[in-house]
Amino acid sequence: VAFNITQLIKNKRLGRAHSQAEIKFLIDGFTASRVADYQMAAWAMAVCFNGLSSDETAWLTAAMRDSGRTLNFGRLKNQGRPRIDKHSTGGVGDKTSLIIGPILAACEIHTPMIAGRGLGHTGGTLDKLESIPGFRVFLSEEEFTQNVEKHFFSIMGQTESICPADRKFYALRDVTGTVDSLPLICGSIMSKKLAEDLSGLVLDVKFGSGAFMKTVDEAQELATLLKSTGESNGLRVHALLTNMDQPLGRFAGNAPEVIECIDILRGGTVIAQDTRDLSIELSAHAILLADRAPDLSAARDMAERALASGAAWRAFQKLLSYQGNGQELNLDSLRAQFEHVVLAPASGHIVAMNTEQIGYALVELGVGRKKASDSVDLFAGVEFFAKTGSSIEKGQPLFRLMGSSQPAFEDVSRLLCQSVQISNQAFGQKPLPLIAKVLT
Amino acid sequence: VAFNITQLIKNKRLGRAHSQAEIKFLIDGFTASRVADYQMAAWAMAVCFNGLSSDETAWLTAAMRDSGRTLNFGRLKNQGRPRIDKHSTGGVGDKTSLIIGPILAACEIHTPMIAGRGLGHTGGTLDKLESIPGFRVFLSEEEFTQNVEKHFFSIMGQTESICPADRKFYALRDVTGTVDSLPLICGSIMSKKLAEDLSGLVLDVKFGSGAFMKTVDEAQELATLLKSTGESNGLRVHALLTNMDQPLGRFAGNAPEVIECIDILRGGTVIAQDTRDLSIELSAHAILLADRAPDLSAARDMAERALASGAAWRAFQKLLSYQGNGQELNLDSLRAQFEHVVLAPASGHIVAMNTEQIGYALVELGVGRKKASDSVDLFAGVEFFAKTGSSIEKGQPLFRLMGSSQPAFEDVSRLLCQSVQISNQAFGQKPLPLIAKVLT
Numbered sequence: 001v002a003f004n005i006t007q008l009i010k011n012k013r014l015g016r017a018h019s020q021a022e023i024k025f026l027i028d029g030f031t032a033s034r035v036a037d038y039q040m041a042a043w044a045m046a047v048c049f050n051g052l053s054s055d056e057t058a059w060l061t062a063a064m065r066d067s068g069r070t071l072n073f074g075r076l077k078n079q080g081r082p083r084i085d086k087h088s089t090g091g092v093g094d095k096t097s098l099i100i101g102p103i104l105a106a107c108e109i110h111t112p113m114i115a116g117r118g119l120g121h122t123g124g125t126l127d128k129l130e131s132i133p134g135f136r137v138f139l140s141e142e143e144f145t146q147n148v149e150k151h152f153f154s155i156m157g158q159t160e161s162i163c164p165a166d167r168k169f170y171a172l173r174d175v176t177g178t179v180d181s182l183p184l185i186c187g188s189i190m191s192k193k194l195a196e197d198l199s200g201l202v203l204d205v206k207f208g209s210g211a212f213m214k215t216v217d218e219a220q221e222l223a224t225l226l227k228s229t230g231e232s233n234g235l236r237v238h239a240l241l242t243n244m245d246q247p248l249g250r251f252a253g254n255a256p257e258v259i260e261c262i263d264i265l266r267g268g269t270v271i272a273q274d275t276r277d278l279s280i281e282l283s284a285h286a287i288l289l290a291d292r293a294p295d296l297s298a299a300r301d302m303a304e305r306a307l308a309s310g311a312a313w314r315a316f317q318k319l320l321s322y323q324g325n326g327q328e329l330n331l332d333s334l335r336a337q338f339e340h341v342v343l344a345p346a347s348g349h350i351v352a353m354n355t356e357q358i359g360y361a362l363v364e365l366g367v368g369r370k371k372a373s374d375s376v377d378l379f380a381g382v383e384f385f386a387k388t389g390s391s392i393e394k395g396q397p398l399f400r401l402m403g404s405s406q407p408a409f410e411d412v413s414r415l416l417c418q419s420v421q422i423s424n425q426a427f428g429q430k431p432l433p434l435i436a437k438v439l440t
Numbered sequence: 441v442a443f444n445i446t447q448l449i450k451n452k453r454l455g456r457a458h459s460q461a462e463i464k465f466l467i468d469g470f471t472a473s474r475v476a477d478y479q480m481a482a483w484a485m486a487v488c489f490n491g492l493s494s495d496e497t498a499w500l501t502a503a504m505r506d507s508g509r510t511l512n513f514g515r516l517k518n519q520g521r522p523r524i525d526k527h528s529t530g531g532v533g534d535k536t537s538l539i540i541g542p543i544l545a546a547c548e549i550h551t552p553m554i555a556g557r558g559l560g561h562t563g564g565t566l567d568k569l570e571s572i573p574g575f576r577v578f579l580s581e582e583e584f585t586q587n588v589e590k591h592f593f594s595i596m597g598q599t600e601s602i603c604p605a606d607r608k609f610y611a612l613r614d615v616t617g618t619v620d621s622l623p624l625i626c627g628s629i630m631s632k633k634l635a636e637d638l639s640g641l642v643l644d645v646k647f648g649s650g651a652f653m654k655t656v657d658e659a660q661e662l663a664t665l666l667k668s669t670g671e672s673n674g675l676r677v678h679a680l681l682t683n684m685d686q687p688l689g690r691f692a693g694n695a696p697e698v699i700e701c702i703d704i705l706r707g708g709t710v711i712a713q714d715t716r717d718l719s720i721e722l723s724a725h726a727i728l729l730a731d732r733a734p735d736l737s738a739a740r741d742m743a744e745r746a747l748a749s750g751a752a753w754r755a756f757q758k759l760l761s762y763q764g765n766g767q768e769l770n771l772d773s774l775r776a777q778f779e780h781v782v783l784a785p786a787s788g789h790i791v792a793m794n795t796e797q798i799g800y801a802l803v804e805l806g807v808g809r810k811k812a813s814d815s816v817d818l819f820a821g822v823e824f825f826a827k828t829g830s831s832i833e834k835g836q837p838l839f840r841l842m843g844s845s846q847p848a849f850e851d852v853s854r855l856l857c858q859s860v861q862i863s864n865q866a867f868g869q870k871p872l873p874l875i876a877k878v879l880t
Contacts, residue, residue, distance in 0.1 A: 005615075006614075006615050006616065006617050007617075009485075009616055009617035009618075010617035012617075013485065013488060013489075013617050013618075036477075036478075036615070037476075037477065037478040038476075038477040038478040038480070038481035038612060038615070038616055039481070039615060039616055040478070041478035041479070041481045041482040041485075041616075042481040042482060042484065042485045042616035042617060042618060044482065045449075045453065045481075045482045045485035045486055045489075046485055046488075046489075046617070048453060048486075049453075049485075049486075049489045172478060174446075175445075175446050175476070175478070175479060176446065176449055176478055176479055176481075176482035177446050177447075177449035177450035177452075177453050177482060177486070178453075178482060
């Protein structure tokens with residue numbers, strides 16, 4: 001069936017619903033360049049105003065998934081073996097993938113993770129992995145599938161053949177002011193997850209000053225749509241709404257976050273409990289979705305044991321052997337050449353951290369990108385000595401800046417100090433918990 | 441000053457106002473292809489939802505005018521001589537330009553008319569003129585200017601160098617569902633009129649079943665915006681809101697409408713009074729704007745005299761000499777080879793005519809275009825023997841179809857009959873007058 005594209009755009013402009021066939025026609029046409037970029041841009045803007053129903057969103061997502069190749073875990077499926085991934089909507093210092101993957105591998109749960117790069121104020125898992133000398137993030141689909149089948153866990157960047165519609169559409173939305181649209185965000189996230197041939201997905205939907213969704217309500221709206229879209233397409237989904245009102249963990253930055261993850265996996269003294277807690281909780285939900293535990297408490301215990309026993313650490317080392325350069329990882333190779341400690345400008349309680357601003361300070365430092373073609377300083381990062389809820393004395397260490405060069409340190413120090421609110425009084429309002437809500 | 445285009449789009453999406461510099465940057469960038477089509481399309485869709493203020497609309501219009509060359513009547517201006525045009529928003533059987541131009545020329549009012557082609561259900565003046573053997577509608581700006589200076593009246597198609605931004609933007613809007621937007625419609629109409637270097641403009645803003653604006657209120661909204669946009673840019677504007685609930689006059693079709701105009705100009709028995717009445721009224725407002733009469737009544741008398749004295753007819757004949765092939769116009773050369781009379785299917789009062797449907801029936805007959813590249817049958821058309829407000833007996837002639845071939849006659853007859861509502865009772869509601877409102 002052929003539809004008139006201009007009429008489809010007009011219909012969405014008038015708030016009318018599309019049929020599944022219309023949405024498929026639109027996405028297929030756009031992928032094949034039969035639908036012009038300018039028509040897709042006009043349609044996207046109409047969607048920004050009039051939205052998509054949950055049905056339309058599910059159809060859009062499926063059409064985007066089907067715009068390219070999908071992974072095929074037919075062998076695992078035939079054996080009744082679950083395939084679980086975790087996806088985060090992005091934050092500052094958010095590094096849980098590098099802990100959850102090994103935990104799940106230790107629990108013998110197949111975990112195919114297709115990860116992305118940092119853009120804007122949030123970090124990306126691929127950049128973190130590339131700070132490990134020799135680590136390969138670009139695998140063939142065949143190698144990736146084999147890794148997941150054989151070693152349970154593999155992680156790679158998106159290939160050209162997976163969800164080409166999403167890649168093309170995202171690039172268009174980025175330059176046409178149409179990124180901020182729940183159904184389009186949902187389509188972008190879930191099409192790639194559906195292409196992984198999963199049986200279950202744990203979503204870490206961030207809210208707060210460092211997240212795209214500033215409030216719990218907004219995050220819940222997105223989480224609900226992501227979940228219904230997954231479920232409409234046959235995927236079990238749990239969603240956790242988690243706190244990004246401050247950076248997650250001890251470090252933000254590519255190599256620094258890898259160091260933090262290795263500390264946690266090795267079971268050493270954990271300096272930032274939140275990274276560990278959140279990783280355990282997300283892992284527990286993955287274990288539940290894999291039907292490996294009768295309830296959340298048992299699932300949590302299983303994740304804890306994977307960490308405490310060293311099994312997760314061994315899984316991580318194994319990952320380095322089949323995706324790395326075959327050499328023992330020398331942690332010193334992850335450390336930056338230059339550093340600079342920023343002292344607290346005043347005494348008092350830390351009552352808030354503008355985490356988006358911290359994210360943009362990290363970009364200035366070279367951790368992230370302003371545009372997709374920018375290169376990053378893999379060694380750059382910030383250590384947080386004190387975070388929201390703690391007290392500090394003037395002159396005590398507040399941040400440590402790290403990097404391959406020093407010129408940006410002064411500007412970044414100023415940005416970071418501005419992002420922290422130090423008050424004589426503790427909170428008026430109690431801060432929101434690390435995990436505000438769980439949708440199962 | 442350079443602006444970030446994506447941010448401009450986002451601002452309009454959020455309903456924020458643009459500055460004049462931002463709008464100029466957008467239009468100049470689009471004309472020079474620095475702003476991508478997809479960005480302009482997204483912006484246009486945001487405008488469809490959030491609108492533009494009257495200031496923004498005036499700036500948009502001026503920027504579009506300035507995207508190319510404009511006419512220059514400096515010599516006339518220096519002599520304090522007014523330049524007046526009339527513009528109609530389009531309808532079925534709307535042919536007043538061919539009467540008003542000669543009337544104004546007879547009154548020695550300089551009248552530069554840049555006209556367009558028919559598209560969709562409405563006709564276009566250029567197509568009508570091209571039905572006259574040898575008539576040239578494509579003149580150089582120099583010849584056009586000289587004609588207007590010397591002979592008072594000239595009429596031509598838009599040149600490549602006038603308002604290139606409008607041509608490019610209209611083509612984009614046409615395929616992105618963004619045609620229906622008052623400020624964008626206003627920018628398109630008024631940029632071309634501002635490029636004519638006029639001192640005054642009479643607007644014929646149509647309402648009713650055959651117009652783009654279905655109600656008087658909608659037409660008034662557009663007329664008000666057109667007027668304020670002209671006035672913001674130094675142009676005096678009168679706007680008449682006129683009735684398109686039925687076709688205007690005796691004929692619709694290219695050559696047939698030329699025949700009707702010649703009948704009126706020659707002062708013969710006028711079969712359709714509405715074409716003549718509207719032409720007089722629009723001419724009277726042009727005469728007022730040219731300061732050639734103290735009030736509307738005197739202006740109307742002057743227009744009447746131009747017709748009654750034969751001066752307008754002589755001006756039309758003169759037009760044929762300087763834009764035609766130098767030969768006497770033989771009216772027989774305008775008549776179609778085939779014709780077919782449609783009889784009234786029932787007796788009663790004609791209470792309504794779906795004039796848009798009549799327009800589309802005319803397109804089927806070959807009078808108009810479905811898309812800009814279609815060719816037209818210049819001889820095709822319809823004669824209306826009875827219109828809204830009259831009574832008819834079953835079997836009496838209702839329409840006469842004309843054309844260079846007959847195959848479409850049957851389908852078109854059916855469409856035309858369906859478009860006429862014949863009732864036992866006269867109107868429940870009194871029909872709206874030919875001229876519902878005048879904005880001066």
